[in-house]
Amino acid sequence: MKHFVGLLGAFFLLSPVVLAQEPDWNHFRGPNRDNHSFSKGIAKSWPDGGPKLLWKINTLGNGFSNLCFSGDTIYTMGDFNNRCFVLALNRANGEIKWRQEIGGAGRIANQQSPHCTPACDGDGVYAMAPDGNFVALDAKTGEIRWRKNVRTEFGGSFMGQWGFAMSPIIDDGKIVVPVGGDGGVVVAFNKAGNVVWRTTDLPDSAGYTSIVPVEIGGVRQYLSLSNNYLVGLSPTDGKILWGGNFPARSAVASDPVLCGDVIMAACSYNVGGYFYRITKEGDTFKAFDFHGDDQNLQSHHGGIVAVGDHFYLLTNTQMVCVEAKTAKIVWENRSVGKGSLTYVDGVLILRSERGDGTIAMIEATPEGYKELGRFDQPERSNLSSWTYPVVVDKKLYIRDQGLLLVYDLN
Numbered sequence: 001m002k003h004f005v006g007l008l009g010a011f012f013l014l015s016p017v018v019l020a021q022e023p024d025w026n027h028f029r030g031p032n033r034d035n036h037s038f039s040k041g042i043a044k045s046w047p048d049g050g051p052k053l054l055w056k057i058n059t060l061g062n063g064f065s066n067l068c069f070s071g072d073t074i075y076t077m078g079d080f081n082n083r084c085f086v087l088a089l090n091r092a093n094g095e096i097k098w099r100q101e102i103g104g105a106g107r108i109a110n111q112q113s114p115h116c117t118p119a120c121d122g123d124g125v126y127a128m129a130p131d132g133n134f135v136a137l138d139a140k141t142g143e144i145r146w147r148k149n150v151r152t153e154f155g156g157s158f159m160g161q162w163g164f165a166m167s168p169i170i171d172d173g174k175i176v177v178p179v180g181g182d183g184g185v186v187v188a189f190n191k192a193g194n195v196v197w198r199t200t201d202l203p204d205s206a207g208y209t210s211i212v213p214v215e216i217g218g219v220r221q222y223l224s225l226s227n228n229y230l231v232g233l234s235p236t237d238g239k240i241l242w243g244g245n246f247p248a249r250s251a252v253a254s255d256p257v258l259c260g261d262v263i264m265a266a267c268s269y270n271v272g273g274y275f276y277r278i279t280k281e282g283d284t285f286k287a288f289d290f291h292g293d294d295q296n297l298q299s300h301h302g303g304i305v306a307v308g309d310h311f312y313l314l315t316n317t318q319m320v321c322v323e324a325k326t327a328k329i330v331w332e333n334r335s336v337g338k339g340s341l342t343y344v345d346g347v348l349i350l351r352s353e354r355g356d357g358t359i360a361m362i363e364a365t366p367e368g369y370k371e372l373g374r375f376d377q378p379e380r381s382n383l384s385s386w387t388y389p390v391v392v393d394k395k396l397y398i399r400d401q402g403l404l405l406v407y408d409l410n
Contacts, residue, residue: 050375082106103129115165130163146193180206217280242285253301273297291327
């Protein structure tokens with residue numbers, strides 16, 4: 001018996017350790033829509049030239065679509081000859097499994113499309129083409145299960161002139177996506193493509209933002225930021241739980257973010273940052289706009305991340321940390337300039353949208369700007385690098401139009 005136990009112990013010592021896989025990064029800004037990676041134990045410094053490049057491909061077509069992950073597959077979108085395609089990639093090496101055309105693309109108002117990031121759940125993939133074609137596809141084969149043109153069938157409309165760019169979410173059996181229009185900003189479909197509800201009491205043009213599920217006062221709800229309003233919606237029927245005015249201009253493209261009981265929403269084009277404190281008395285919610293028109297907090301489309309009691313964002317000019325409860329800037333630094341960011345394991349990874357597309361890693365702390373490393377993106381295109389950095393399973397994914405670079409963060 002002792003001999004058997006000894007052999008058993010040796011077996012476990014020699015066997016490879018099986019680590020729990022992270023939850024699938026199956027939406028734009030992740031499954032929780034907060035842009036927080038699940039990776040832990042990443043290296044907190046980079047050598048000259050950045051972390052090790054594991055693999056790269058240049059087969060994604062044009063566009064700014066980000067990545068979503070399900071099992072062994074990555075999904076994204078790309079423009080090939082002015083047509084919009086959804087692509088499925090092998091997660092191990094980026095080889096294309098399938099490619100399905102879903103609508104029109106090309107340059108819209110002199111900017112490349114598509115912008116939408118698909119949502120996936122292992123069974124279906126859901127995506128919006130710039131021309132308003134919203135589709136459900138079979139995750140394994142790419143076959144189109146159903147198609148809705150939100151412009152012609154729902155009277156959908158968007159602010160600005162850059163096409164439909166909203167990324168859907170999958171939540172409790174529903175696919176929820178902003179479409180805009182006099183009939184209501186947000187529509188929820190079931191997986192068969194039937195309408196579950198529409199926000200008929202919220203007519204407005206859609207922004208370039210997506211739905212953010214949150215919990216406030218013990219009540220789950222959806223944040224929706226459109227041309228004129230920030231609202232909380234009931235996931236059950238789309239009814240408005242609370243609302244506030246938001247003076248967006250041209251294009252609001254950074255999703256609203258909750259930190260404690262404070263929501264930050266921001267827009268470029270001289271709109272600035274706005275802060276709303278949400279309270280609940282009995283079953284009634286109220287939104288108080290306690291700080292607004294902060295021109296130092298303009299966010300074009302690089303996103304906002306909440307960590308602890310603070311918001312972090314790259315404005316049109318610099319990196320800033322903002323105390324949520326007071327809306328006061330705690331620190332600011334030129335950093336990589338205007339760009340996008342994501343959070344992982346106590347740090348923020350920043351990506352400049354201009355020039356060399358510099359990528360930097362900083363501590364996510366209100367104590368000050370503390371940079372841990374930086375490198376310039378190789379093989380930069382001549383377009384802005386608007387696609388957010390993504391970290392999944394301790395790998396950093398950087399897309400620049402058709403190019404995808406994958407780095408090892410171990």
